[in-house]
Amino acid sequence: TGRRDDTGVGKSSIVCRFVQDHFDHNISPTIGASFMTKTVPCGNELHKFLIWDTAGQERFHSLAPMYYRGSAAAVIVYDITKQDSFHTLKKWVKELKEHGPENIVMAIAGNKCDLSDIREVPMKDAKEYAESIGAIVVETSAKNAVNIEELFQGISRQIPPLDPHENGNNGAIKLGKQTAQTGRRCC
Amino acid sequence: PCHLFLKEPHDQKGKENFKLLLLLNDRFQALWNFTEENYRMLKQKCNLGNIFLNLESCSEAWKHHKTVLKQFFTDFTSESSMSLALYTVLHKPIRDHVERHVLLLTELNEALKEDPEKELVTSVIKEYVKLESFISQVLDEACFTKALWKSLGYKFTDVLCVPERRLLEDSRNLPISASTNRSDRILLFDDVLVLIQKEMFSWSLSCSLLPRHVLRIVTPEETFFLSAKDPQMKAVWQWKLNQAIRQALNGKRDFPLWGKTGEGTEPPSCRFFSYVFKLEGKFKSATYEGEWHWGKPHGKGTLKWPDGRNHVGDFKEGLEHGFGICLVPRRSEDRYDCYKCHWSQGKMRGYGICEYGNEMVYKGYFKDDMRQGFGILESTAADRPFKYTGQWENDKKNGYGVWDDKNRGERYIGTWQDDHKHGQGIVVTQSGVCYQRTFHAGKMVGSGILLLEDDSVYEGNFTEDLTFVGKGKLSFANGFILEGTFTNKSGQGLQTQGILNTSNEQLDDRITKVQLGLAEFPVEKRWKGIYDQFLEFIQSGCKEETEESFTGFHIQTSKELRKSQEYLFCQRGAEDASWKTEDILEELVKHQELASLHCYLDKALKSSLHPLGKLLKALMIAFQAAYSGIGANRHLLTMAQEEVKYYAKKIWEFYQGLLCLALEQKGQLPTNDQKACSIVLPLILPCFYPELFMLYMLYHEREDDLYCQGIVDLSLFPDIKLLEFLDVQKGTNNYRGHKGLRKAKQEMSLMVLKYVILSPFQRRSLIKDKCFLSATECLQKLITTVDPREKLVILQKTYEEIESTVSRVVEKDYKLPMDDLLPLLMYVVSRAKIQHLGAEIHLIRDLMDPTNQGGLYDFLLTALESCYEHIQRMRLHQRENCHGTHSP
């Protein structure tokens, strides 16, 4: 009955910005803001992101494994203005390492970098931590569209090409989007 | 000649003549009948002396010809010799009459002037002259033959002398000899060719053949050569032999003898006759009646052995080839083994059914007269009923197979060697207990794993009646583990010395739900025999005539097959013509585009005549053999599930194989399009669904129970309370805490339900709407479908229903974010009360098109699964709480 409202780091906002280049994530074409897709070029391939957003309620935390199983990547988001959210992020990383898919690509997004004047988490901490776990790290602002493309490009580059015979997925990648902030990150 | 008199002339004289001619004809006819009758009667009587005494009483015909009869008696009063008497009664009248007719006709001919009539009479005269010469020829032949019987030793005449037989040619007359020995004598009769060397050989003419230019005689069991001194002589012999054979085949002599020349005289190489094999070999003493080609059984025929064995069916070049039915008497009993099978070059090969005399039935493949490949052996014998479904080699159970012991109520799934359980095997029992262990020549060896009904697991050695012996480890469902040495002395029950470890938590699912057989029986190695046959069929180019032997009988239903023997005898070959192999290939090419391919495959898979339909049927039989009835055991779920997917893969492969072949035959290049492979699984799934879903239900039994209890708990809440309980509206409270942000958020998230405060009116309208009734009803349809894709569509519709209900209530177009989706979905799930939701979810996930992974459907399914899990957790939580209040 861990910590309360973990929402608000900007997971949904990041997805929305990435997919629709909107900040208001309530004008979404598909299943609410929870499931979105976007195809981006990477080198001479096209990568299709299938992005699963997660529910915010803490009691669904226990259901998280359902959401990250089978994911190729997880985006774990924290709020640079909230030290707490960075702690929660570490917990999520640990859980993913232990129970997540073996070769999952992890990307850490320090969101709300537009609010760096009230920053609580130094960039350096995040960088060091990311390095220690071999994750991509980038500071983003969903609001001002900073580094959002870069975040997903970075993931794109790290995803190994799929064996086209494997399941006819045509290089589609299931992407987990993870919020670092408090409780839940699911993919 | 009567047809000559059919045209009636008009003038007086002509009419007169015509009357005379008619009279002549009548008389001749009467005479002919009379002589023929006479002859027949004489033939019937061995004792010639009696004939004349009995004449009056035996013949109706004679009464009809009283005048002729009188004549005979007057002529026969004298004591003349028998031959003379016979000559008088049989030969002279006809000869005289014919002679008189000729005279009469000649006179008539002279009297006639007009051309057409004259021509007619001339031709009639010709016929009569022919008749005259025929009569003398026949007589000559008879004399010639009679002389032969006199000159030939009785050793030969005993065998050869038959009243009807006539000598046509003699090598003493027209020299010819069998190549080896100059002193041969060769006799050509009207029905046999006789070669007298030191011993005598004779060949039925109707079985003999004569290639042009070579005097080679082909008979069913022997071929030999006749050599003549010079080409002319050879030519004469050849001609005479051919004529004799042709006439023997026609069953009547030419008129006049040797009269037909020129075209069409060559006897046919294909014939129908009956022959008894004499030479050593499989056919010795057997009688073959049927079609022949070049001296060999070829076509349809029947072989009968003196011991009662017989074979009815197709032959080719002297051997059984094609479909046949063979009855083999059993040694001791008065019973038969009946094989309905395909033969190839004299040996059973391909699909067949054998009904053994000992109440066993085998349905499956044969090779070289032995059971080989996939096959089912079933015994209905009262003392030991069983059924084996699996692989055969060298007439024995070898390889992967399933054995049902009907008395013990047990099923063995595993490998076999020489009719014994050998290697790894799984045994499932009626009580739900199952174990896996190693077998050696039918005996259990080493230790195994025994999975008990109450979720406890024993690892170690145990006997067939499931008594623990020796060292073992027993893990109880509650986590207690007993490790020790077990003994079972009679009368003392089970005893053990060991350590009981009570420190563990509840047993892990990985132990209680362990899946058997995955490593031991990789899915590619199961039912290989079924696939092999189809592969061979495709590789051999899908020849029409081999289709049935490769893919099983053409039958509508297995019930019809049970209707049995008669069916196969009479109805075979009368199949629906639209499934001829060439048509099938033709059709395949036409239906490559996805939608029509879907239709085509659906139709093909449902047809019991299409190769793919037959393949599916065989796979259904195999699947049911393993997983239906006793086989419904949760430890077999993964095996079964993998298998169904593999079936789909193989069927797709075979479809591709057929298509490639069809395209090749059309000279087109096959396009390598793998995209459509996922269309097969939904098409075949209904065939395996009952067994498969049963396994899913068993596997998820406990979770489904828990979830059902959870639903019962939730059903106690009124709708609106439930919605609140599930937190749909809770967010509002939290939100109120952040007043400062309220405005901004409202702009941004006004439509998010958790930020919407429903008015009492709106709440009521939710209830009045029966709160997502449409969504609930939609979700309930899940259980009415089989195809995972359809189930996913239902799920999506449910979601849309939820969304549209919310939109209606808030009177705005509304998109549900996950944060709200889950509670609402939870509500709908709890109201839909789908009993085996866990089984449904996992079946969908396992069998859905893998391209859905990570996609919207997967996402929705995961949301559903979240609800399912969450309801269970709520229930567990509640149970713990209850427990907590009860315990001190």
Ligand SMILES: Nc1nc2c(ncn2[C@@H]2O[C@H](COP(=O)(O)OP(=O)(O)O)[C@@H](O)[C@H]2O)c(=O)[nH]1
């Ligand atoms: N200033 C600023 N605010 C942001 C940014 N991203 C999100 N937000 C705000 O943070 C709040 C929570 O965002 P949301 O995407 O719903 O977070 P989630 O719960 O993690 O999905 C919203 O009010 C957003 O407007 C950002 O980059 N900068």
Ligand SMILES: [Mg+2]
């Ligand atoms: Mg969100």
